[in-house]
Amino acid sequence: xxxxxxxxxxxxxxxxxxxxxxxxxxxxxxxxxxxxxxxxxxxxxxxxxxxxxxxxxxxxxxxxxxxxxxxxxxxxxxxxxxxxxxxxxxxxxxxxxxxxxxxxxxxxxxxxxxxxxxxxxxxxxxxxxxxxxxxxxxxxxxxxxxxxxxxxxxxxxxxxxxxxxxxxxxxxxxxxxxxxxxxxxxxxxxxxxxxxxxxxxxxxxxxxxxxxxxxxxxxxxxxxxxxxxxxxxxxxxxxxxxxxxxxxx
Amino acid sequence: xxxxxxxxxxxxxxxxxxxxxxxxxxxxxxxxxxxxxxxxxxxxxxxxxxxxxxxxxxxxxxxxxxxxxxxxxxxxxxxxxxxxxxxxxxxxxxxxxxxxxxxxxxxxxxxxxxxxxxxxxxxxxxxxxxxxxxxxxxxxxxxxxxxxxxxxxxxxxxxxxxxxxxxxxxxxxxxxxxxxxxxxxxxxxxxxxxxxxxxxxxxxxxxxxxxxxxxxxxxxxxxxxxxxxxxxxxxxxxxxxxxxxxxxxxxxxxxxxxxxxxxxxxxxxxxxxxxxxxxxxxxxxxxxxxxxxxxxxxxxxxxxxxxxxxxxxxxxxxxxxxxxxxxxxxxxxxxxxxxxxxxxxxxxxxxxxxxxxxxxxxxxxxxxxxxxxxxxxxxxxxxxxxxxxxxxxxxxxxxxxxxxxxxxxxxxxxxxxxxxxxxxxxxxxxxxxxxxxxxxxxxxxxxxxxxxxxxxxxxxxxxxxxxxxxxxxxxxxxxxxxxxxxxxxxxxxxxxxxxxxxxxxxxxxxxxxxxxxxxxxxxxxxxxxxxxxxxxxxxxxxxxxxxxxxxxxxxxxxxxxxxxxxxxxxxxxxxxxxx
Numbered sequence: 001x002x003x004x005x006x007x008x009x010x011x012x013x014x015x016x017x018x019x020x021x022x023x024x025x026x027x028x029x030x031x032x033x034x035x036x037x038x039x040x041x042x043x044x045x046x047x048x049x050x051x052x053x054x055x056x057x058x059x060x061x062x063x064x065x066x067x068x069x070x071x072x073x074x075x076x077x078x079x080x081x082x083x084x085x086x087x088x089x090x091x092x093x094x095x096x097x098x099x100x101x102x103x104x105x106x107x108x109x110x111x112x113x114x115x116x117x118x119x120x121x122x123x124x125x126x127x128x129x130x131x132x133x134x135x136x137x138x139x140x141x142x143x144x145x146x147x148x149x150x151x152x153x154x155x156x157x158x159x160x161x162x163x164x165x166x167x168x169x170x171x172x173x174x175x176x177x178x179x180x181x182x183x184x185x186x187x188x189x190x191x192x193x194x195x196x197x198x199x200x201x202x203x204x205x206x207x208x209x210x211x212x213x214x215x216x217x218x219x220x221x222x223x224x225x226x227x228x229x230x231x232x233x234x235x236x237x238x239x240x241x242x243x244x245x246x247x248x249x
Numbered sequence: 250x251x252x253x254x255x256x257x258x259x260x261x262x263x264x265x266x267x268x269x270x271x272x273x274x275x276x277x278x279x280x281x282x283x284x285x286x287x288x289x290x291x292x293x294x295x296x297x298x299x300x301x302x303x304x305x306x307x308x309x310x311x312x313x314x315x316x317x318x319x320x321x322x323x324x325x326x327x328x329x330x331x332x333x334x335x336x337x338x339x340x341x342x343x344x345x346x347x348x349x350x351x352x353x354x355x356x357x358x359x360x361x362x363x364x365x366x367x368x369x370x371x372x373x374x375x376x377x378x379x380x381x382x383x384x385x386x387x388x389x390x391x392x393x394x395x396x397x398x399x400x401x402x403x404x405x406x407x408x409x410x411x412x413x414x415x416x417x418x419x420x421x422x423x424x425x426x427x428x429x430x431x432x433x434x435x436x437x438x439x440x441x442x443x444x445x446x447x448x449x450x451x452x453x454x455x456x457x458x459x460x461x462x463x464x465x466x467x468x469x470x471x472x473x474x475x476x477x478x479x480x481x482x483x484x485x486x487x488x489x490x491x492x493x494x495x496x497x498x499x500x501x502x503x504x505x506x507x508x509x510x511x512x513x514x515x516x517x518x519x520x521x522x523x524x525x526x527x528x529x530x531x532x533x534x535x536x537x538x539x540x541x542x543x544x545x546x547x548x549x550x551x552x553x554x555x556x557x558x559x560x561x562x563x564x565x566x567x568x569x570x571x572x573x574x575x576x577x578x579x580x581x582x583x584x585x586x587x588x589x590x591x592x593x594x595x596x597x598x599x600x601x602x603x604x605x606x607x608x609x610x611x612x613x614x615x616x617x618x619x620x621x622x623x624x625x626x627x628x629x630x631x632x633x634x635x636x637x638x639x640x641x642x643x644x645x646x647x648x649x650x651x652x653x654x655x656x657x658x659x660x661x662x663x664x665x666x667x668x669x670x671x672x673x674x675x676x677x678x679x680x681x682x683x684x685x686x687x688x689x690x691x692x693x694x695x696x697x698x699x700x701x702x703x704x705x706x707x708x709x710x711x712x713x714x715x716x717x718x719x720x721x722x723x724x725x726x727x728x729x730x731x732x733x734x735x736x737x738x739x740x741x742x743x744x745x746x747x748x749x750x751x752x753x754x755x756x757x758x759x760x761x762x763x764x765x766x767x768x769x770x771x772x773x774x775x776x777x778x779x780x781x782x783x784x785x786x787x788x789x790x791x792x793x794x795x796x797x798x799x800x801x802x803x804x805x806x807x808x809x810x811x812x813x814x815x816x817x818x819x820x821x822x823x824x825x826x827x828x
Contacts, residue, residue: 048442049361049442049443052438052442053438056433056434056437056438057430057434059468059469059472060430060433060434060468062472063468063469063470063471063473064472064473064476066473067472067473067474067519070515070516071476071491071512071516074515075509075512078507078508078509078512080494080495081506083495091507177483177487178488178490178504180507181490184483184489184491188480188483192479
């Protein structure tokens, strides 16, 4: 094997140097390398990297909502000048949220989180069984499990439709985006969450299409795993938004 | 075994478009960012010259630009600040050099997510185009300054540039936020997960630390700016009242009520202050790297440097209120922000002390990159020293809206960061393009820029103390400022000369890129991993192998070693991973 500094005899790294971990290896199972030749550790590394990327990305989403939340708390406490009486008052009018609809939406979203988790476990199981399945003559029963991924997409779209109905209900109660600060924030938080969830739906549709295109189970596995954790985070974020709307209505 | 083979995530691309336009290679993307910033800095510099010329000859009829109206002056001011802060100071050090050298310096074949990296660049490009488009729409570019304070920025009818121009401005910033977040995500994941064997965190070059810390700052800051920008867009276009109280514009009561302009200031400066460090921290990293390399000495206090950068980043999130002493905030808040701000002097002083300690008794080689690194330290000190003045509310209140602040922040975050970029350019262009830059032209460029910078910005401190307001388009008719006009004229002449000297840089850069003498693999005799591969590096950085690291990043002048530097991949020479 060629070395970068062939004129030097390189000592083995000391055992305490664990900071760097193993050298990174990219797709294809580290062909010919001294590690990861079975593809398993390589998959593990790629999965870990993707999850790390997700956590970092979600931090940015958290900061976006930290910004919104602090704006809401500040805005809620602000006095405003009343022109008629020339006195200061609070202009925060509690809004009538369609709670029944919101509860239904929450249940739908939590259910979708559940189906997503089942899809994630399903793909993990498939990945582990893939080498066994590839042995000629070995049958592990029916390949077609329940379409958990498809169910998640349907439930996710159902949630988005439900959120649209919430908007319609708000409009029927004469709460528009510029009616007052409380309705402005309600529309803002619902819309921002919906946009993020729609991104998740797109990721799931992509993952499902890789399944239809018969991509290797490893490639699909990472997309579905990361999409699943993102999806769970969206459910958590929704509970948070609901709590904010409930407490600081 | 010294190396282990790796299989790259993507094969070397074929065809012009995949190779140079929509490339996934972090090196090409780094160069794209660098060229974007180079274009942006010329736009920004021309705008600054227009301002300087307008200041002393307000009636001048300029070729192409014609006679500059007061509102045009404010547009120029806004766009100069915005373009320089976002598309130069944020883009070049991090997106440009960080993208190119972070993976190589940690021994990785590429960024963790190459597609995201490409998206990040092209999103930045789109943001820049939208920003420039604001010049050409009806009403022109916005007037509200780079800080975009409402209510001026929050309504369409407040001025000629506040219509479509301001919408484009906010849209551009929001897109830029998304691009920066994608970049930060990549930088953090790459640093944490793709380090080569033996590259422990405490063996990373200080440049890598600086890009890593900058990425964390960006990750936490840009999300908040995005949230603030979304609220501003809603106020402007959907009739909400987040930032706008009951206001009368041109005798007309606007539909808004109850909002607070201070809310924007809080959100904006929560981003804005870390943004200052996003601009300057990569410069600190490059300066540390260069002072050590060209002094042939280990960096003085490696760990202290790392912790100082971390604490500067940490404190950077707790001092935003010092931009708002004029807002009528509670004096107790101002007191807290003031104390916290002055605390930043401690890690800054540690850094300066360590830089001086690094070159002390070193065998200093004054090549052009070293000159710019020393220039960075000089500007960091002289720009930084006016910081504690402005950190105190009692001093800030009289000085805040004067040229004193202009002098302060241009020295510290403007030109110091630019010196970091120049130092990095002269240092790394040989590796990036395989050609050395011309030393004579480089030194001419350095001295004109260094002296020019001081002659432009030092007198501004005096102007500020003499009471010259900032942001005003015209003051030549004001009686009490008459005696300052000669000094202002001097600054304008200095600015014209200094900007002209930058032509030397551009000629040197592009001439050297194609015609300069060929660079060896390690022309500076440096130790970090980018000097351990061919010049320029192959597509996967190390030609099918990944290096194994045995040493800290700054092993210069090691007793008993065969030569005065020990590369990171050489056999271990030191029992401690770092100094």
